[in-house]
Amino acid sequence: MEMTGVHHAYGRRKVLRGVDLTLRPGTLTGIVGENGAGKSTLLKILSGELRPDRGTVRHEGRFGYCPQHTVLNEALTVHQHLAFFRTAFALSDLGRARELMADLRFSEYAGDRVSTLSGGTRQKLNLTLALMHDPHVLLLDEPYQGFDWDTYQRFWEVATSLRDAGRSILIVSHLAYDAERLDELWRLDGGVLHRGKADKAA
Numbered sequence: 001m002e003m004t005g006v007h008h009a010y011g012r013r014k015v016l017r018g019v020d021l022t023l024r025p026g027t028l029t030g031i032v033g034e035n036g037a038g039k040s041t042l043l044k045i046l047s048g049e050l051r052p053d054r055g056t057v058r059h060e061g062r063f064g065y066c067p068q069h070t071v072l073n074e075a076l077t078v079h080q081h082l083a084f085f086r087t088a089f090a091l092s093d094l095g096r097a098r099e100l101m102a103d104l105r106f107s108e109y110a111g112d113r114v115s116t117l118s119g120g121t122r123q124k125l126n127l128t129l130a131l132m133h134d135p136h137v138l139l140l141d142e143p144y145q146g147f148d149w150d151t152y153q154r155f156w157e158v159a160t161s162l163r164d165a166g167r168s169i170l171i172v173s174h175l176a177y178d179a180e181r182l183d184e185l186w187r188l189d190g191g192v193l194h195r196g197k198a199d200k201a202a
């Protein structure tokens with residue numbers, strides 16, 4: 001996945017001023033930036049949810065997108081969400097989804113309605129829905145918000161094993177305390193990307 005020369009403004013507020021980014025297979029990439037820097041805007045453009053004012057985005061293969069705010073139906077159970085997305089992704093079974101539920105330790109909530117789930121468990125479901133079709137590129141907006149420490153560690157185990165399997169993962173966050181786990185780190189500031197300090201490729 002590649003974005004080139006992307007500009008975007010909301011009215012007079014210029015948020016992105018020429019962003020170039022390439023997400024390569026087998027890479028864990030991080031983008032950090034202050035609140036309001038434009039990180040979610042960048043992800044929305046990458047995912048196709050938002051059309052940039054200028055610039056191009058090139059996609060290849062399947063991708064998964066985990067937005068900052070969970071997009072779940074309060075009235076449906078966890079299993080009903082999985083069944084719905086299984087149909088949407090045209091999957092033959094829920095094998096990968098069940099594996100992810102076990103990895104993230106929330107299998108016991110399969111029959112529970114979303115309205116009764118804790119924030120962290122909703123986020124686990126959000127992540128599972130973005131991952132259950134084994135995407136080549138995974139876009140994650142603040143993916144570990146609400147996770148306790150053990151879940152946070154498991155999240156990184158899942159992310160690292162996907163990277164090792166050749167997937168490309170982009171994690172966007174306002175916190176950069178896990179920079180050493182990333183292959184590339186970028187800082188979004190002033191509407192452009194700057195190389196972060198922990199960039200192994202730098």
Ligand SMILES: Nc1ncnc2c1ncn2[C@@H]1O[C@H](COP(=O)(O)OP(=O)(O)OP(=O)(O)O)[C@@H](O)[C@H]1O
Nearest residue numbers: 010013015033034035036037038039040041042174
């Ligand atoms: N739909 C919109 N209409 C108008 N302004 C918007 C809209 N969406 C975002 N903005 C503004 O664009 C700027 C960038 O927002 P964005 O959500 O991309 O930032 P962010 O880096 O993801 O922030 P945070 O870390 O707080 O989630 C902010 O000033 C925000 O107020």
